[in-house]
Amino acid sequence: xxxxxxxxxxxxxxxxxxxxxxxxxxxxxxxxxxxxxxxxxxxxxxxxxxxxxxxxxxxxxxxxxxxxxxxxxxxxxxxxxxxxxxxxxxxxxxxxxxxxxxxxxxxxxxxxxxxxxxxxxxxxxxxxxxxxxxxxxxxxxxxxxxxxxxxxxxxxxxxxxxxxxxxxxxxxxxxxxxxxxxxxxxxxxxxxxxxxxxxxxxxxxxxxxxxxxxxxxxxxxxxxxxxxxxxxxxxxxxxxxxxxxxxxxxxx
Amino acid sequence: xxxxxxxxxxxxxxxxxxxxxxxxxxxxxxxxxxxxxxxxxxxxxxxxxxxxxxxxxxxxxxxxxxxxxxxxxxxxxxxxxxxxxxxxxxxxxxxxxxxx
Amino acid sequence: xxxxxxxxxxxxxxxxxxxxxxxxxxxxxxxxxxxxxxxxxxxxxxxxxxxxxxxxxxxxxxxxxxxxxxxxxxxxxxxxxxxxxxxxxxxxxxxxxxxxxxxxxxxxxxxxxxxxxxxxxxxxxxxxxxxxxxxxxxxxxxxxxxxxxxxxxxxxxxxxxxxxxxxxxxxxxxxxxxxxxxxxxxxxxxxxxxxxxx
Numbered sequence: 001x002x003x004x005x006x007x008x009x010x011x012x013x014x015x016x017x018x019x020x021x022x023x024x025x026x027x028x029x030x031x032x033x034x035x036x037x038x039x040x041x042x043x044x045x046x047x048x049x050x051x052x053x054x055x056x057x058x059x060x061x062x063x064x065x066x067x068x069x070x071x072x073x074x075x076x077x078x079x080x081x082x083x084x085x086x087x088x089x090x091x092x093x094x095x096x097x098x099x100x101x102x103x104x105x106x107x108x109x110x111x112x113x114x115x116x117x118x119x120x121x122x123x124x125x126x127x128x129x130x131x132x133x134x135x136x137x138x139x140x141x142x143x144x145x146x147x148x149x150x151x152x153x154x155x156x157x158x159x160x161x162x163x164x165x166x167x168x169x170x171x172x173x174x175x176x177x178x179x180x181x182x183x184x185x186x187x188x189x190x191x192x193x194x195x196x197x198x199x200x201x202x203x204x205x206x207x208x209x210x211x212x213x214x215x216x217x218x219x220x221x222x223x224x225x226x227x228x229x230x231x232x233x234x235x236x237x238x239x240x241x242x243x244x245x246x247x248x249x250x251x252x
Numbered sequence: 253x254x255x256x257x258x259x260x261x262x263x264x265x266x267x268x269x270x271x272x273x274x275x276x277x278x279x280x281x282x283x284x285x286x287x288x289x290x291x292x293x294x295x296x297x298x299x300x301x302x303x304x305x306x307x308x309x310x311x312x313x314x315x316x317x318x319x320x321x322x323x324x325x326x327x328x329x330x331x332x333x334x335x336x337x338x339x340x341x342x343x344x345x346x347x348x349x350x351x352x
Numbered sequence: 353x354x355x356x357x358x359x360x361x362x363x364x365x366x367x368x369x370x371x372x373x374x375x376x377x378x379x380x381x382x383x384x385x386x387x388x389x390x391x392x393x394x395x396x397x398x399x400x401x402x403x404x405x406x407x408x409x410x411x412x413x414x415x416x417x418x419x420x421x422x423x424x425x426x427x428x429x430x431x432x433x434x435x436x437x438x439x440x441x442x443x444x445x446x447x448x449x450x451x452x453x454x455x456x457x458x459x460x461x462x463x464x465x466x467x468x469x470x471x472x473x474x475x476x477x478x479x480x481x482x483x484x485x486x487x488x489x490x491x492x493x494x495x496x497x498x499x500x501x502x503x504x505x506x507x508x509x510x511x512x513x514x515x516x517x518x519x520x521x522x523x524x525x526x527x528x529x530x531x532x533x534x535x536x537x538x539x540x541x542x543x544x545x546x547x548x549x550x
């Protein structure tokens with residue numbers, strides 16, 4: 001299969017001999033998932049610069065400088081994110097779809113969907129709005145700009161409750177699923193996600209050290225675990241889509 | 253204590269082995285209790301020797317739990333070697349950082 | 353794979369060249385991964401400790417070593433019970449196995465109660481996470497406590513498995529046991545690093 005073909009939905013979800021597998025709409029969404037997260041990664045890392053996070057233990061003048069130095073890319077990145085945010089809902093919908101195929105029923109799938117969707121508000125939207133507000137009028141009172149900096153970073157990094165609930169129902173669904181849509185070890189990786197999220201709650205009291213929002217424990221370990229989790233999810237979504245018989249009856 | 257090991261079992265863990273493992277672990281714990289900083293009322297001084305001893309004791313305890321309780325003793329080779337390496341690397345790194 | 357049927361003397365070690373993995377391989381993924389994540393926490397703790405060893409040492413002196421040691425023995429005993437329950441389950445003595453699991457669960461609850469009391473005492477004495485050592489202490493023992501809580505749920509699942517005459521799958525009991533032993537293993541290291549070493 002040519003590399004170009006492999007980049008299309010039909011080439012991304014295939015059987016062992018390269019034929020497109022599963023249902024067409026699922027195939028497209030499965031291919032969209034890593035695409036969206038890749039874009040999201042570029043936005044938060046390279047453009048908006050919220051990951052890795054700027055330091056909490058800086059002066060107000062430094063915070064103002066952060067916004068004036070990165071103003072253009074912040075605005076570019078977050079405006080694109082505002083437009084693309086709907087893609088997050090679609091990626092969550094794909095996971096919920098696979099969860100509905102599990103023998104554990106629909107309730108857990110809806111729980112996941114709800115948790116992740118609610119989490120998106122403090123998780124991305126708030127930091128985007130805060131930072132865009134800060135970069136809109138650079139001559140605003142520095143204390144206010146500093147406030148927007150803290151508010152954005154805290155909401156981005158500490159908004160763990162919703163995601164924790166979503167990962168919990170995901171783990172339960174995977175463990176009790178008799179249809180083996182997702183492999184069992186993924187449930188345990190989701191539990192790690194919960195643990196690191198809970199630890200991250202410490203960042204509301206520290207602005208330096210390992211538990212601050214840029215700290216080795218609160219941030220770096222958590223980001224490694226998250227990357228493992230996301231990578232695993234992308235792979236198993238693809239396997240689940242390829243393993244689904246194209247004529248499996250649709251659920252309501 | 254009933255030796256409830258089936259004679260056709262592949263693993264050779266018996267109730268008695270487990271009991272002895274527990275005794276060893278508890279004895280080491282009591283010894284550690286005496287060594288701890290909180291055990292002393294006047295100011296405690298850092299001691300490389302004590303720390304080395306504590307790390308060795310911790311190593312022994314962890315190894316007993318792994319090999320006897322978790323039955324790594326009779327597990328596939330990759331697990332035996334993997335857990336052994338992990339424990340040595342972790343405690344070695346701990347001691348190394350402590351000395352630095 | 354080298355499987356050996358041996359006439360058992362009571363204490364023995366028959367060398368098995370390549371053995372059998374107890375329980376479910378997925379749980380071993382969890383256990384090994386968890387050990388690695390905790391290892392990163394331990395190493396980070398050590399790094400920060402080495403930046404300020406005096407203040408860490410002084411803070412360590414305020415830990416309640418009695419409760420710490422008792423808790424260690426409590427968890428070690430719970431692991432013994434869990435290991436015994438696996439033996440009973442293998443021999444088909446499921447009621448004995450259930451009894452052992454309940455005993456282990458009781459130890460787990462006791463551990464949590466003692467830990468809660470220990471925290472309450474420390475906090476009311478003023479040792480909060482404004483001190484670097486104590487912030488590590490609360491986070492590490494806190495995450496461990498969450499693991500104990502999850503462990504109690506796992507033990508509950510094991511009990512249900514053993515009570516159901518249609519199931520009683522040995523590998524399920526072994527899988528739960530593997531998780532519980534990991535909780536014990538982590539505590540033993542935490543005890544050594546936080547409570548004892550200086």
